Amino acid sequence: MLRRGAWGLVLLLAALSAPPALRAEEPAPALDDLSLIYPHADLFVTATQSARTLDRAPAIATVVTANQIRDMGARNLLDVLATVPGFGISFAPNHAVVDAIEVRGLKTNFSEKVLLMIDGHRVNCLYNGSPTHYFEEFPLNAVRRIEIIRGPGSAVYGGSAFVAVINIIMLKPGDFEGTRVTLGTGNADRSHENLLLGHRAGALSMLAAYDHMDTNGTRDPITQDAAGGSGVTHHWRDYHTAYAGASVDGLDLTALVLHEHRAPTMGVTNLVDTRSDVQLEQVYAMLRHTSGEDTAPTEVSVAVDQLSSDSVWQLDDPLFANTSEPSYKTRTLTGDLRVRLPPAAGHHVSAGTSYEDSRLYDPRYILDGVDVSATANHTRPATRQVVALFAQDEWEAAPGRTVTAGVRWDHYSDFGGTLNPRLAVVWSAAPQLTAKLLYGRAFRPPSFYELYATNSPVLVGNPNLNPEAMNTLEGGLVWTPAPPYTISANAFLNRFSRRIVRQTPLSVNAGGADILGAEVEVKADWREHRYGYLNWSWQASHDEVSHLRLPDVPMHQVKAGVTWGLFGDAVIANLQARWRGPQVRAVGDTRRPVKSATTLDMAFTTRRLAPGLDLGLSVHNLLDNEVFDPSPPTVPGGYPRPGRTWLVEATYRF
Amino acid sequence: MADPVRPDCNRPGWGRPAILLVLACVQLAVAAPCRAAEVAALLDSRVGPYVEALAGFRQGSGADVRVFERREDADPADEAALIPAIRARHPDEILAIGPEALQAAIRNITDIPILFCMVLNPQGRIPANRSDVAGVAMNVAPEDQMAVLVRLMPRVERVGALFNPAESGETVDYARRWLQRKERVLDAEPARPMPALVDQVRGMLDRTDVYWMVPDETLKNPDALRLLFFQAERAGKPLIGVSDRYVKAGALFALTAEPRAMGRQAAELSNRALDGAPLSDLGIEAARAPFLSLNQNTAKRLEIPIPPALLDKARVVY
Secondary structure: OHHHHHHHHHHHHHHHOOOHHHOOOOOOOOOOHHHHHOOOOOEEOOOOOOOEEHHHOOOEEEEEEHHHHHHHOOOOHHHHHOOOOOEEEEEOOOOOOOEEEEEOOEOOOOOOOEEEEEOOEEOOOOOOOOOHHHHOOOOOOOEEEEEEEEOOOHHHHOOOOOOEEEEEEEOOOOOOOEEEEEEEEEOOOEEEEEEEEEEEEOOEEEEEEEEEEEEOOOOOEEOOOOOOOOEEOOOOEEEEEEEEEEEEOOEEEEEEEEEEEEOOOOOOOOOOOOOOEEEEEEEEEEEEEEEOOOOOOEEEEEEEEEEEEEEEEEEEEOOOEEEEEEEEEEEEEEEEEEEEOOOEOOEEEEEEEEEEEEEEEEEEEEEOOEEOHHHHOOOOOEEEEEEEEEEEEEEEEEOOEEEEEEEEEEEEOOOEEEEEEEEEEEEEEEOOEEEEEEEEEEEEOOOHHHHHOOOOOOOOOOOOOOOEEEEEEEEEEEEEEEOOEEEEEEEEEEEEEOOEEOOOOOOEEOOOEEEEEEEEEEEEEEEOOEEEEEEEEEEEEEEOOOOOOOOOOEOEEEEEEEEEEEOOOOEEEEEEEEEEOOEOOOOOOOOOOEOOEEEEEEEEEEOOOEOOEEEEEEEEOOOOOOOEEOOOOOOOOOEEOOOOEEEEEEEEEO | OOOOOOOOOOOOOOHHHHHHHHHHHHHHHHOOOOOOOEEEEEEOOOOHHHHHHHHHHHHHOOOEEEEEEOOOOOOOOOOOOHHHHHHHOOOOEEEEEOHHHHHHHHHHOOOOOEEEEEEOOHHHHOOOOOOOEEEEEEEEOHHHHHHHHHHHOOOOOEEEEEEOHHHHHHHHHHHHHHHHHOOOEEEEEEOOOOOHHHHHHHHHHHHOOEEEOOOOHHHHOHHHHHHHHHHHHHHOOOEEOOOHHHHHOOOOEEEEOOHHHHHHHHHHHHHHHHOOOOHHHHOEEEEOOOEEEEOHHHHHHOOOOOOHHHHHHOOEEO
16 A cells, blocks of 8 residues: 555656756547547437437537546446436435446436446346346546437336436557556555556457456444344455457447446345455457448347356344355357448438347355255246347438438347337437437346246345336427537436335336426536536436335436546546435334435546646545435435545556 | 308319329330339448438438438448449449548449538549549538638638648648638648647647647547647637537637538439539538537637627637
């Protein structure tokens, strides 16, 4: 730790002692004609899988670029998502095992209603549907941008694109050449090391990245757990992530290895946890071929995903066991074909098919050191095949008016077929004003966990579950009253049906909910390294069963952030504030609503200190506010959010 | 009061449509079978500015437009599959959007007229013997930029510039002559490579009143760009930016060519060519109707008053 700090100090001194004329920003690749004139085009591909400028995309969307990620001092994916209107990051409603992503008034234990992709490849956990179990600490050093759609995406992406789609666009081979090293240290014994390598040899381009993050976690107080005890959190984490890509003549190979070793903030049975030990590993490799030299660009991809989970859970449940050790593996083979037909009379038609073969295998269960896999396993082996067909037409109906219509049919071997359409009308009424009207239907397939979990103190699966469904109607405006200010406003109505509800003895499809909401955001882009945003989101829900609001999510959220270049942009300062309103409790919980909370984050990053060198300081929860997430009544004080954390990093490019 | 049952005298009856129908039939009967003109648009890649330019072209063109896209990272030399597909359409013209698309078209096609847009400094990219190529450059006319400069800084005497003669020689000569007519001097010299460029930039800024950023290879090196902004700030000299993004970064002003407008401008050329005008007569046009960006902070720092009329004219003011 001390050695790392000393190393950082030496680098800082070396940088400060460099002659001013030599101080320069990190070298960037040479500009081409287009980027010499225009800012790097703010392209957006997730909404239709064809590039559109963001304001004209047929979706309510946010794009966060690599520069913005760096400016805000984001440590991981969740730090970025926390800034997006309508999004919130908090612990899952019933346990503080992992962070959950709440979107537009919906929050669930595994965030399984949010689809996470890396370069268009789905990475949600096959077993429980979660995008955060494996990717909550996903490093961002090799990310080019993150595209976030609020709203349904099943007509394009199929299952789990229910309330949001997050697509992480990684640096491509050829985007970076050379070597870049990042070293960081922070409180809670946090350390961070990142290595990025890029090389080009003739037609072959390669990129490789490795990231390691390790922390003991902040020790946040738990005043009372489910057994009446008290203590502190032991949320230690150790993450290794390796990413590699190679590209030659239209053929792209990408691979990711992610190894996660951590403890939960609190135990799965809501006790102060000192013994749980979660080990997860996810590996994928994807081969994609794009042939764009003819009139019908075609993309073919095949991928294999392998996942393993090997955990020790502290239960301390006298009626069940003190310790459980469930483990399982999953494997998914995927094939995709997508063709964009030659444009005709303003119609841009794309169509495709995909096939997925998934299996859950090798489940094992050890209770208090006794292997009960043969008699009382926690789940059973299972398979699932998914066939999908989809088509989409982007029709330029008139200058400035685009109609996007799409439909996707998915057939699951375990519950049958589902058809999900979408329709979007985007009208650029004036150069400064774009209006959008969107409709979409989405589904979320039940996970293997929801279907087959047995002998668990937390959930019992039901093999007869049907997919959840959502119909969404949205209207939006993007208005630039006077550059550099842009105002975007949108309203949505989500009609959620066939909701999968945990209840004794089995989980069932029961009822649904209506959620009405709005998001307004003002953005200002004064100049390079000087920009800001202010957004407000509101949602009101009505649960069909309880006739009350959906619990554990705020009705209002306000977020603001500003980035300001100082000392001739040699130092970039970033300040972000987030306020979330009170959160109502679940039915039968008589506690007062969870109090509103404010958090403040701050970051400083340097430019031009010395050739190739950047320094960064980020502080999250700057004021060390005590913030508590909603918890079940057995944890009356709530789940504590991390206190103040800081991280100092030095990045050097050779 | 009008009789409610009386037919409207101005309402067209059946007579005129019937005559038009007969005339149309006669026309169809005597005219040789024909088809609408077709333009094959060859797109460099599907990035925002190119898509905008294509949309502008479609707005202005009277022809059917078929789009052929190059992959973003395609090898410029490997157009083996794309060119035959274009030829199979027998288009009347090819519209190349972007420099790689123009290069591909010039390399592979000699028997179909080629129009282009969204290409910077196209003169150097078109062989002298190709009179069948015309289009719209992504460059803004230097006289437009110098006219704004003279309004902003009426006392300006020497304008400095470093440039790549192979790419911008003609543009710089043109600007030099224009400034001479206005009794000003353009002190321009070929840019040297790094690290000699450091002293060259310093020297140029020392002996001139304002630096004109010429959009060519010289500025494509990010290190050179940073050097220029750093030294200009240190010397207290304003920069004439290449486009809005440089004004945002601290240049005094810039005129930015708009992709959609360039697409429409190319469509005008296309329509004229389809009407029979030879491409050699159409030539290469600078981008029309660029928008003005001003940086008030820079102007204030350098004590350059901005005329209110110019401020009103600016679309973007930082």
